[in-house]
Amino acid sequence: MQNSALIKTENLEKTYSLGLTSLKAPDDVTLTVTRGEFLGLVGPSGSGKTTLLNIIGSLDAPTSGTAEVLGRRIDSLSQKEAAGLRNGHIGFIFQTFNLLPVYTVYENVEFPLLLQGVESSRRRQLVEEALEWVGLADRADSRPVQLSGGQGQRVAIARAIVKKPEIVLADEPTANLDAANSHHIMRTMVQLNEELGTTFVFATHDEKVIGYLKRKITLIDGRISKDERSDQPPLAVR
Amino acid sequence: MIPFLFKGLLRDRSRSLFPFLTVFAGVVLTVFLHAWLNGVLSSLLESTAHYSTGHIRVMTKAYAKEADQNPNDLGLLGIDTLMTELRRLYPDLLWTPRIKFGGLLDIPDEKGETRAQAPVSGMAVDLLSPDSPEWRILNIENAIVQGRVPRNRGEILAGVDLAARLGIQPGDTATFISSTMYGSMSVMNFVIAGTVRFGIAAMDKATVIADLADIQQALDMQGGAGEILGFFADDLYHEDRANAVTAVFNACHRNDPGDSPRDTGAFSPVMGTPRTQSGLSDYLDYVDVFSGVIMGVFVVAMSIVLWNAGLTGSLRRYGEFGVRLAIGEEKEHVYVSLQAESLMIGFAGAVAGTATGLAAAAYTQAHGFDIGSVLKESTMMLPNIIRARISPFSYVIGFLPGLLATFLGTTISGIGIYRRQTSELFKELET
Ligand SMILES: Nc1ncnc2c1ncn2[C@@H]1O[C@H](COP(=O)(O)OP(=O)(O)OP(=O)(O)O)[C@@H](O)[C@H]1O
Numbered sequence: 001m002q003n004s005a006l007i008k009t010e011n012l013e014k015t016y017s018l019g020l021t022s023l024k025a026p027d028d029v030t031l032t033v034t035r036g037e038f039l040g041l042v043g044p045s046g047s048g049k050t051t052l053l054n055i056i057g058s059l060d061a062p063t064s065g066t067a068e069v070l071g072r073r074i075d076s077l078s079q080k081e082a083a084g085l086r087n088g089h090i091g092f093i094f095q096t097f098n099l100l101p102v103y104t105v106y107e108n109v110e111f112p113l114l115l116q117g118v119e120s121s122r123r124r125q126l127v128e129e130a131l132e133w134v135g136l137a138d139r140a141d142s143r144p145v146q147l148s149g150g151q152g153q154r155v156a157i158a159r160a161i162v163k164k165p166e167i168v169l170a171d172e173p174t175a176n177l178d179a180a181n182s183h184h185i186m187r188t189m190v191q192l193n194e195e196l197g198t199t200f201v202f203a204t205h206d207e208k209v210i211g212y213l214k215r216k217i218t219l220i221d222g223r224i225s226k227d228e229r230s231d232q233p234p235l236a237v238r
Numbered sequence: 239m240i241p242f243l244f245k246g247l248l249r250d251r252s253r254s255l256f257p258f259l260t261v262f263a264g265v266v267l268t269v270f271l272h273a274w275l276n277g278v279l280s281s282l283l284e285s286t287a288h289y290s291t292g293h294i295r296v297m298t299k300a301y302a303k304e305a306d307q308n309p310n311d312l313g314l315l316g317i318d319t320l321m322t323e324l325r326r327l328y329p330d331l332l333w334t335p336r337i338k339f340g341g342l343l344d345i346p347d348e349k350g351e352t353r354a355q356a357p358v359s360g361m362a363v364d365l366l367s368p369d370s371p372e373w374r375i376l377n378i379e380n381a382i383v384q385g386r387v388p389r390n391r392g393e394i395l396a397g398v399d400l401a402a403r404l405g406i407q408p409g410d411t412a413t414f415i416s417s418t419m420y421g422s423m424s425v426m427n428f429v430i431a432g433t434v435r436f437g438i439a440a441m442d443k444a445t446v447i448a449d450l451a452d453i454q455q456a457l458d459m460q461g462g463a464g465e466i467l468g469f470f471a472d473d474l475y476h477e478d479r480a481n482a483v484t485a486v487f488n489a490c491h492r493n494d495p496g497d498s499p500r501d502t503g504a505f506s507p508v509m510g511t512p513r514t515q516s517g518l519s520d521y522l523d524y525v526d527v528f529s530g531v532i533m534g535v536f537v538v539a540m541s542i543v544l545w546n547a548g549l550t551g552s553l554r555r556y557g558e559f560g561v562r563l564a565i566g567e568e569k570e571h572v573y574v575s576l577q578a579e580s581l582m583i584g585f586a587g588a589v590a591g592t593a594t595g596l597a598a599a600a601y602t603q604a605h606g607f608d609i610g611s612v613l614k615e616s617t618m619m620l621p622n623i624i625r626a627r628i629s630p631f632s633y634v635i636g637f638l639p640g641l642l643a644t645f646l647g648t649t650i651s652g653i654g655i656y657r658r659q660t661s662e663l664f665k666e667l668e669t
């Protein structure tokens with residue numbers, strides 16, 4: 001299983017109609033991601049990074065082509081099965097924080113575990129661990145509005161990784177973080193990638209993120225234009 | 239999971255407190271308004287029954303046609319037989335004869351010259367037999383303001399406002415001038431035993447209460463009465479029973495020959511209920527329709543407001559739903575939790591609203607609300623003090639619409655969760 005395909009897309013397309021014309025992003029994307037990759041989709045704004053990420057996360061449906069995640073054809077999953085897949089195996093980090101404002105930091109991070117039905121003492125342990133990773137253990141009782149943008153994003157990261165998913169899909173995770181926080185987060189994620197074998201897929205144009213990537217896929221107008229690998233990413237020295 | 243969602247509900251006031259208050263306010267108003275209208279209607283019906291029509295009224299056919307004009311020349315004669323028959327056939331009702339009459343009350347000074355004079359509308363009831371049901375029906379003892387109840391022939395009671403207008407006191411004498419049932423002039427002297435306040439403007443300003451036997455004599459109606467009223471023993475109007483009794487009785491007496499030679503069937507007895515009697519029936523139907531429309535409009539308006547609150551409440555939360563779905567919650571679970579929330583809010587609001595509405599209604603039922611000044615010129619048998627009246631319907635009239643409107647509003651608006659791509663849902667949060 002170590003090198004099996006975790007995510008596999010074939011001729012994936014999403015067509016948006018724009019009145020008279022239409023627009024494809026992604027456009028004919030064929031891509032294989034294996035377990036343990038630390039990969040980024042890069043490219044100019046509007047090139048289809050977010051859409052591709054959402055399709056992989058079964059939040060969005062492709063117009064044509066196929067996508068397989070963890071051996072399951074997500075374009076044909078029922079919404080219940082898709083929810084089960086996300087709940088069990090995928091963590092999301094959004095460009096905006098998307099925290100639930102009425103809940104505390106602790107409760108936001110706890111939410112995915114409640115959905116999984118994790119028992120309460122184990123839940124506490126996992127939530128505390130995740131908050132440690134992102135350096136927010138002391139803000140467990142704060143509400144999202146009381147946090148800075150960077151802190152909010154770190155809570156979102158803790159929420160994505162708390163259930164130790166196989167795949168984390170992160171859309172511009174550092175967009176609202178300063179340099180120090182960005183590096184802190186990226187190192188946390190590199191560590192998770194190496195220690196737990198979690199596969200990370202980023203959508204980003206932030207050089208700080210790109211510096212940590214072991215694989216960089218460049219999208220231009222929805223199409224893959226470059227697919228580069230580097231075993232020793234410049235920033236990922238420990 | 240459930241405590242978690244509940245915690246969120248309580249913390250987010252726009253999700254809990256405001257919808258709760260909306261339901262609450264709507265339900266309180268509906269419950270109270272309904273009890274109030276019910277109170278007005280029942281009071282009207284009750285006092286109309288007590289002072290005018292009874293629960294069932296027996297008259298001659300001819301009298302019934304012009305009943306509001308008290309045409310005593312068309313009255314019932316030989317009522318003893320009829321009373322016996324009524325008591326035998328319908329022992330569940332109390333039967334009592336009355337004569338309503340009009341005339342002039344003349345108050346003489348010491349020299350016997352007219353000091354004051356006023357037209358009065360009189361009501362002759364059995365005041366002197368010990369077992370007369372009228373004491374209870376008219377609540378005479380409690381209505382006494384000055385003086386005492388009549389104990390002897392020739393004593394009458396006068397409405398307080400009438401007494402004030404004429405400047406009479408208990409113990410004064412008054413001359414009553416009217417015409418007999420055969421059309422000749424009738425003059426009779428009475429002693430004012432006391433003054434009474436029934437709390438009904440129409441009665442207090444113009445009514446005298448006299449003993450039946452006195453008036454039978456004065457109007458030359460021995461053994462007769464204008465009408466015989468029947469009252470249910472529990473003093474509540476049972477419409478179905480009244481209609482049944484009336485239908486059977488009227489069928490049996492369709493063409494009775496009367497006791498008098500003038501009779502051609504027009505003098506056979508006929509029964510009427512408050513509703514079927516001219517004047518009141520149209521009025522009651524009108525009030526019925528009117529209050530039905532008010533309640534209907536009110537319930538519909540409340541439902542729309544609550545519906546809308548449910549709608550905007552869940553539209554506002556599409557972003558939150560998007561995130562919850564992305565984290566792995568099932569659409570169905572989000573939807574059901576939304577419905578459960580609305581049921582809780584709707585239930586809490588409907589319970590609190592019904593309780594408060596009932597409490598307000600109970601207060602108004604106990605203490606009443608004086609609308610006497612509005613009724614000054616009224617001829618309706620409507621008490622000056624209006625009380626709300628709680629009926630079994632009060633418990634559901636606000637509760638069900640409150641609960642259902644909230645629930646349905648949420649249920650329908652929540653369908654959007656299914657209609658949209660999850661990615662679209664949380665984009666609404668971003669924008
Ligand atoms: N709901 C939609 N309707 C129409 N067009 C859409 C819709 N969502 C996305 N698009 C278009 O699809 C293209 C790809 O969008 P996407 O959000 O995937 O880009 P992106 O690469 O993530 O951009 P950015 O770097 O700015 O986040 C864009 O041109 C966008 O305008």
Ligand SMILES: [Mg+2]
Pocket residue numbers: 049050051171203
């Ligand atoms: Mg994007």
